[in-house]
Amino acid sequence: MNITQAAENIVAQGESSPKKARDPVNRAMVNNWVEALGDTNPLYTESDLAPPAMAQVWTMNGLHGERAEDDPLGAAMSLLDAQGYTSVVATNSEQTYHRYLRIGEHVSASTRLADVTGPKRTALGEGWFVTTRTTWFVGEEPVADMMFRVLKFRPVARAAPSPVLRPVISKDTEFFWAGLAAGELRIQRWGSTLRHPPGPMPPDGDLDQVPDYVVATGRGTVYSYVVHHNPPVPGKTLPFVVALVELEEGVRMVGELLGAEPDEVHIGLAVTVDFARVDDELTLPVWRVAR
Numbered sequence: 001m002n003i004t005q006a007a008e009n010i011v012a013q014g015e016s017s018p019k020k021a022r023d024p025v026n027r028a029m030v031n032n033w034v035e036a037l038g039d040t041n042p043l044y045t046e047s048d049l050a051p052p053a054m055a056q057v058w059t060m061n062g063l064h065g066e067r068a069e070d071d072p073l074g075a076a077m078s079l080l081d082a083q084g085y086t087s088v089v090a091t092n093s094e095q096t097y098h099r100y101l102r103i104g105e106h107v108s109a110s111t112r113l114a115d116v117t118g119p120k121r122t123a124l125g126e127g128w129f130v131t132t133r134t135t136w137f138v139g140e141e142p143v144a145d146m147m148f149r150v151l152k153f154r155p156v157a158r159a160a161p162s163p164v165l166r167p168v169i170s171k172d173t174e175f176f177w178a179g180l181a182a183g184e185l186r187i188q189r190w191g192s193t194l195r196h197p198p199g200p201m202p203p204d205g206d207l208d209q210v211p212d213y214v215v216a217t218g219r220g221t222v223y224s225y226v227v228h229h230n231p232p233v234p235g236k237t238l239p240f241v242v243a244l245v246e247l248e249e250g251v252r253m254v255g256e257l258l259g260a261e262p263d264e265v266h267i268g269l270a271v272t273v274d275f276a277r278v279d280d281e282l283t284l285p286v287w288r289v290a291r
Contacts, residue, residue: 003128006079007116016070018108018137021058025050025105029057048104052097055136055144059109072113076130077152080116085152089124096145107143109136114147127153164235164278172200175213180283185216185273187251196251218273219290220247227262241265243287257287264289 023029030050034040044051061067067074080086101107111134118128129151136144169177176198179186188198190211195203202209225243232238241257243265257265258274270290277283 003079003083003116003118007076007113010072010075010079010113011115013070013072013113015110015112015135016068016072018110019059019068020108021106022062023058025058025101025103025107027103030054030103033057048102050101050103052100052144053095055095055097055101055107056134056146058101058107059136072111073130073132073148076113076116076132077150080128080130080152084154085126085128087124087153087155089122089127089151089153091148091150093146093148095147098143098145101138101143105138107136107138109134111135120151122151122153125153125156127151164282164284166282173198177283179213179215180275180285183275185218185247185253185285186213187216187247187249188212189214194249194251196253214249216247216249216273218247220245220253220271220273220287222246222257222265222267222269222271222287223252224267225257225265227265243271245271245287253285255285255287257289260289 030044033051033054034044039051043049111132114131114133116128116130119126120129129149131147131149134146134148135142167173167177176186176188187194187196188211189195190202190204190209191206193203194214198211201207202211223244223246225241227239227241228236229239233240239262241260241262242254243257244252244254246252255273256276257271258276260269271287272290274286274288275283276286
C-alpha cells in the first residue's frame with residue numbers, strides 16, 4: 001500500500017478518542033506560564049481565567065507520556081518513518097479560541113488527520129506535509145481548535161564523515177599543521193622560550209616579540225597516557241592508546257601511540273614521532289615506540 005492510500009485509511013478512522021488532561025486548569029500552571037512569557041495582564045493574574053494560548057498545555061503528554069493507540073498524528077508519522085521520511089524540517093500551527101478556560105475546568109482533546117500531501121521537493125530532500133486538526137472540549141463543549149502541520153522529509157544521502165575530529169586551524173597554529181604536512185614537528189618559539197600548544201601572546205607579556213618556530217627532533221618519552229576502551233571512535237579499533245609525550249626540547253604533546261599493545265606502555269617509554277596522513281589537507285602527529 002502506498003503512502004496516499006495508507007494516509008486515507010487513517011483519515012477515514014476519524015477523530016481519536018477524547019484524551020483527558022492529566023490535571024484540571026490550575027492556578028500554579030497559569031502562574032508559571034504568565035511568568036515565563038512576561039504576561040502581566042491582570043485578567044490572568046487576578047481572576048480565574050486562563051490564557052487561551054495555554055489550550056495545548058493542558059493535554060500535553062508530559063515527560064514520560066506515550067501516544068494513544070488511535071492517535072492519528074503518531075500513525076501518520078510512523079507511516080512516513082517506515083518509508084524513510086525520518087526527519088522534520090518545519091512545523092506550523094493555527095489556533096482558534098472559542099472562550100476562556102476557567103480554573104478548575106477539566107479539558108479533553110480529540111485529533112483527526114486532515115491530510116497527508118506529497119511528495120514535495122525541498123532542498124533537504126523529498127518530503128510530505130502532514131496536517132492534523134485538534135479540538136479541545138470541556139464536557140461536550142468545544143473551547144479551542146488547532147490546525148497543526150509538519151513537513152517530514154527523507155534526508156539526502158551525504159558523504160561519509162571524516163573518521164577523525166578535524167582541528168580548527170588558526171593564524172597562530174597554521175605553521176604547526178603546515179609542518180606536519182611537510183614531515184616536520186614544529187614548536188612555537190618566543191625569544192628563547194618554546195611553547196606548545198601555540199598561543200597568540202608571548203609568555204612573558206612582551207608584545208614587541210614576534211614568534212617563530214624550531215623543528216623538534218621528534219624524540220621524547222611518555223609522560224602520561226590513557227587506554228581508550230569505550231565509546232567507539234570512527235576509524236579506530238578499540239582499545240587504543242593516547243599518550244602525552246615530553247619531547248627532548250621540554251614541551252609536551254598529545255598523540256595516538258601506534259604499534260604498541262596497551263600493556264607494553266609505561267611512563268618513561270621512549271618514543272619517536274611519526275606523521276599520519278589523513279587526506280590531502282590534514283596530517284596528524286602520532287607516536288611510535290623507539291626501537
